[in-house]
Amino acid sequence: MKSTQSLLMVFLLPILMVVLPALLLLSISMKVLEEKSLQSNLLQSNDLDTLVQMATFDRQLSDLHQRITNLLIDTEETQLSATQRYSSYSQIAQELTQIGQRVDSLASSPLLIDLSQDSAAALQRTFLQYQRFVSMANESAARELGDPSLFLKEAQTHFNTFTLFSQQIFEALTLRARERHSLSFDALARSHDTTLWLGIAMMGVLISAAFFASWRINKRLMVVGDAILSLSKRRQPLPDFHSIEKLRQKHSGPLKRITSALITLRDAEQQRREAEQKIHRLAYYDTLTELPNWRLMKEHLQHSLEISHQNTSYGALIYIDVDDFKRINDGNGHSAGDIILRHIAKRLSDINHDGCTIGRVSGDEFCIIIDGLASEQLEAAEKAELFAEKVRHLLTQPYCLNGNYCFLSLTQGLVLFNSSDQSVDNLFQYANAAVHIAKQTGTNAIRFYDPAVQAELEARTELERDLRLAIERDEFVLVYQMQVDNTGRPIGAEALIRWQHPTQGMVSPGVFIPLAEETGLIVQIGTWVLHAACKQLVAWQAFEHTKELVLAVNVSAKQFQQPNFVEEVSNALEASGAPSHKLKLELTESSVIGKIEETIARMHQLKALGISFAMDDFGTGYSSLQYLKRLPLDQIKIDQSFVRDLDQDSDDRTIVQTIIAMGRALNLNVIAEGVETREHWRYLNQHQCHAYQGYYFCKPVAAEEMAGLCLAPPPALA
Known part of the structure; x- marks a missing residue:
């Protein structure tokens, strides 16, 4: 299974937890209600059949009794033949037998049994008494053994008793059927309500379980989502991913693969950021002194120009060149020169001055950018010169090199700036030109930029270009x-x-x-x-x-x-x-x-x-x-x-x-x-x-x- 399909199953799980059990519960509920309804309908149908039989039974029995009475009277008056009498009496006997079977059937009906077991037995006894006397009257009339009226009269008495008793039972059965129907409806309603509430309860449990599962899944997804968002924010520190690590250890399948991928991505992002920082330091910082290099100092100076223009204040660029630094490298080796350069960088970095940026621009050359000196040019120049004097005093103190003291002298060129229209390259060029002029006056010299000197240097630059062409x-x-x-x-x-x-x-x-x-x-x-x-x-x-x-x-x-x-x-x-x-x-x-x-x-x-x-x-x-x-x-x-x-x-x-x-x-x-x-x-x-x-x-x-x-x-x- 693909990871995307597995992840889809994670999202569908809460839905499946509700939908599938709900469908199953609905199916069971419908089946139960259907069975209950069928039972109720069957009960009503049986009771109705019993009442119908009871209602038609009395009518049929009355008709039969009337025919029996008429038959006996006709027998006495018309002097029917024996064959006719046996035929009529046989038919009456069959009908009585059929009615007797129906009485037995009624006696065994659930409605009558539910009404009273004794009533069913009494109904059967009364009918049997009636049937016995009717049979005796038929036999007496058929064989001419005596007066059948006596038996008929007794049968009439039992018929009246049976009719009265059957009517009482019919009324009782009607009331009982109504009660049974009412009870069946109430039971069906209760079953419906019970099923409904049970379904609601089960749905509540399922929904709660689904919500819990969704909460757990959402919690995990939130952890994963937060991890992804944290990785997408390049300027914020990378998270520790403790939660992601726990998820990876506790789970398997797609979630483990996702968390493992996130941890791998975090490690790759960490390596990328470290490489980016390393490249940035190599691009913008000097590897020996860890000071900003020429490229970064140019960006700082451009920013200082904009700030000076906004604040209408003067800033200064100080260019520092260590005098005769080659003597240290030649006499003590380049490693000793590197040590001296690191000492110089440390001393410059210890200068506590607001708006001061220090960098190394080449081998033995450093520069300092000072922001917000003063709004007046003369005052700014005085402050810049005092700062240069402080730098000179600081850097000309003895350096300990291999147990011996070493002394340095330096030359500083200064140039002021207060406009964003000034060129960064020109300012560095002017400060460097001031250094060259300062070197002509001796060691430990400080010199401000002079436009006339700059013109001479520009002419020299042009001469150098022509000199290269002259060779060609x-x-x-x-x-x-x-x-x-x-x-x-x-x-x-x-x-x-x-x-x-x-x-x-x-x-x-x-x-x-x-x-x-x-x-x-x-x-x-x-x-x-x-x-x-x-x-x-x-x-x-x-x-x-x-x-x-x-x-x-x-x-x-x-x-x-x-x-x-x-x-x-x-x-x-x-x-x-x-x-x-x-x-x-x-x-x-x-x-x-x-x-x-x-x-x-x-x-x-x-x-x-x-x-x-x-x-x-x-x-x-x-x-x-x-x-x-x-x-x-x-x-x-x-x-x-x-x-x-x-x-x-x-x-x-x-x-x-x-x-x-x-x-x-x-x-x-x-x-x-x-x-x-x-x-x-x-x-x-x-x-x-x-x-x-x-x-x-x-x-x-x-x-x-x-x-x-x-x-x-x-x-x-x-």
Whole structure:
């Protein structure tokens, strides 16, 4: 049987409990009443037959008696023959016998017996007396044995007695029949009433049982229905289903299957909600700090904008950036950095301020949304700044990390809002821009958003977009600045990149190189420079006056630290056919610090290819001399900041002399850049500097012009 059919039987059960027994009871009642009615009708019919027989009996007996009397008189007067007399008397005897049988029948009728047993016997005796004397009169007349009148006279006496007695009995029978009929009707009425009340009582019991069954079924269905409704209400907690569990344990069949299905559905709904909550937390909360993430903070900020607009009050967005957080990850590992971030989140969460929402938007960046600061902008700004000061004081307290104390500094950017028309993305952008400007003023700085600064940042964003397009469109060109020896003779050149912007013209490297470093585009640009420089080396090999030139190429720290950098250089040399011993890579001190062992190994791999190395901007960094002596360098380059004021600044002269002496002590070639006057050249030459580069000898020029300058006579030092 299907579950739906079984469930239908559950609903039909109360109806069947009433209808089927009611039909059965009605059938029995109708049968009983029918039998009672038949008995009553039979009684009435029998009594009526008895009365009819009694009424006709007297008439028939009177007629017979009259015929007997007439027959006896006729016998005396007409002198009937013996045959006639026997025939008449035989007929009278037969009729008497028949009447006697009827008398016996009447005597045995229920009505007469019910009236009186003695009356029936007396009626029979009286008739027998009458019959005996009539028979005697007939026999006397037939045989002519005597006077039959004597017997007839005696018969007449018994006839009168019988007639009078039968009339009395008839009257008594009529009254008794009426009583019996009345009693039968009363019994039938009582039986009808009894059956009716019994039926009502039984119906009451059945209806009560049906109501009880319906109540029990309804109670179970209500439990099931409430369970289904509770499962349909997504925002309410799931019920414990104790009642459903009891129903499942106590019952079988469709109800057990339904309750089992509900429990299974509840468990599935519980799993779904847990998965939904997990997905929600993954989508809207940071897994490390359990704070709202960037997505949820944007929704909170949109809500805050609407509230501020309704209340005509200012709110504030505070963007927090931990300064130099990379130092913690590099020095102690990322697990230590995660611990610090959790501590920061805990401290921020402990801030007790109404209308304050805290979230983590990226690695070491947090943000705070404050609602309802003030209706006046100046007052709101003061309160926001005080709050930022409180945050700075709280987060700059020492952190305990592996038993050691660690100190942090942070930069905060603030922006106010009070209109729902303001863009959430713009507010985050403004606060982040304020952070960048604050970083330029030092650590632990707090800065409000400045529209002028934002315009500069937007221009920078546009420049970044154009820079990405420049890589695709091949808008870069190389220029070359000649390098000379002590006699001014060209010995090489430095390849310098320029950007030929389609609308802005030539863009200075000082503008786009820092942007490329920050965005990571420097790796792609550096690869292009490397391949272009190798092609230029091949071109110079075709001419006698340029084939000995060594070409220096600047390599950024990010480019040098790429795992495939050695392979990239090798591919560039192989693809172009350039001589590797004519290629010199200029590294900055930031390129080699950090993973020094890995750096040294990579430099030795490149040295094996025949490539030489120069340390660019020497003296401006903080690298250890212990590491410096281990690096396979060929040349160090004196930064132009020390050369520019040689004739005026004694400190610069001391630094230059020290660098030259150090290079000679380490057997390193020394080249000075930024040589712009003959005096610079003369001083450096007097202190035994090996090579020179600067505007005095050659400005950065195209490759063709550079080749032409190599044919010109060298400048005179005297």
